[in-house]
Amino acid sequence: MATIELTTDNFKETIGAKDGKGTVIVDFWAPWCAPCRGFAPTFEAASEKHPDISFAKVNTEEQQELAGAFNIRSIPTLMVFREQIIIYAEAGALPASAFDQLIDQVKALDMDQVRADIAAQAN
Template sequence: MASVELTKDNFDEIVSGDKTVLIDFWAAWCGPCRMFAPIFEKAAENNPDIVFGKVDTQAQQELAAAFQISSIPTLMAIRDNVVLYAQPGALPAPALDELIGKIRAVDMEDVRRQLAAQSAAK
């Protein structure tokens, strides 16, 4: 499955589902972004159970600002409406595959318990 373009109009709908969403924040003028793009697309083809989305930070400045994106490319992983990973920098294919494996392995029940405990402590 190819990646999908995420915009302020479709972002919430795509991310709020129960699927894992991997997001590439990028811009056309960014050299590392262009180098990472084929790696991201190949991962999208190899992992059809994950939604791979791309946010053009030039066209979608509101989204970039909402997530405080200050460096691109930035890769973000969201699962069950929880951001599990958000780091700037292009990853080589083996590192992206490893990250995908780690995201799949996350125990979301444990994450929800930790979030609930943090909320209760405030």
């Protein structure tokens, strides 16, 4: 599956795709960032391997407003949205095996439990 170039214009549409029930993995990166460029092939390979997940990239140089909205301070930063909820956000490139494990964990999450945990924390 092709990686989506995420911008302020298509962000809400992308995160809310699949009737808000989808999973989107976002890579915040910049062209000058060597670790970002090193992680890019791993990210692309995962996007091919997992067609049921949307993979998106945010160029922090071009999309400073979007990067600022998520308080991105280090790149690369990976952020995972599932059913429009941020369930993972961490700076640093992952080796392919760790990225595959993260994707497996994301798929295995009980989203009813996640929503219940969020509701409990809000009270």
